[in-house]
Amino acid sequence: MKPIFRQLRWSAVLALILFSAIVLQxxxxxxxxxxxxxxxxAEAIAAKLLHESRPEAEYVILAGETMERDFGxxxxxxxxxxxxxxxxxxxxxxxxxxxxxxxxGSTRYLPTSVPNIPAVAEFERRWRSGRF
Numbered sequence: 085m086k087p088i089f090r091q092l093r094w095s096a097v098l099a100l101i102l103f104s105a106i107v108l109q110x111x112x113x114x115x116x117x118x119x120x121x122x123x124x125x126a127e128a129i130a131a132k133l134l135h136e137s138r139p140e141a142e143y144v145i146l147a148g149e150t151m152e153r154d155f156g157x158x159x160x161x162x163x164x165x166x167x168x169x170x171x172x173x174x175x176x177x178x179x180x181x182x183x184x185x186x187x188x189g190s191t192r193y194l195p196t197s198v199p200n201i202p203a204v205a206e207f208e209r210r211w212r213s214g215r216f
Contacts, residue, residue, distance in 0.1 A: 088121060098111040122128060123150075130159040131192055133182065141176055156186035157212045158194070158204050183207060192216065 121129075127145060134143040142164035151158040159182045168175035180196040181203065194203040210216040 118184050121156070122186070122188055123152065126157045126186070126189070127159065128195050129184050129191065130157075130161075130182050134161055134178050138176065141179075143179075153204070153208055155187075155208060156184050158207075159198075160200070 127147075127150070130145060131143075132197055134141075134145070134195040137143075143161045144167055146160045146162060146165050161179065161182065163174050163176055163179075165171070178196055179195040183194060185191070192207070194200070194207060195216045198206075207216060
């Protein structure tokens, strides 16, 4: 088996490096309420959550598909084995897009019962109205 770092996309490697930096330097990860997250910080949060949710899936964030909105970022991801083989047997049902909020780093999963673009639009509408 090849080392995992050769199999992951560079964006995933970057996310792992950022996550390691936050874990190894916990003081650096503390934010004041007035601090807005950067995209890199948000991606590190997403990578950590995805790994913790299903480590066996080895989720890879699809960096080219990340959407930035006023509320934060929407991260799309897929299991590493699916990306390598394109075999749909490796897809995981219910793995919807992950939102990381810019203001506080909190996360929300979007539903998979509707297409991605309408799901993002509905989340943004609810976020703007304060009902998310």
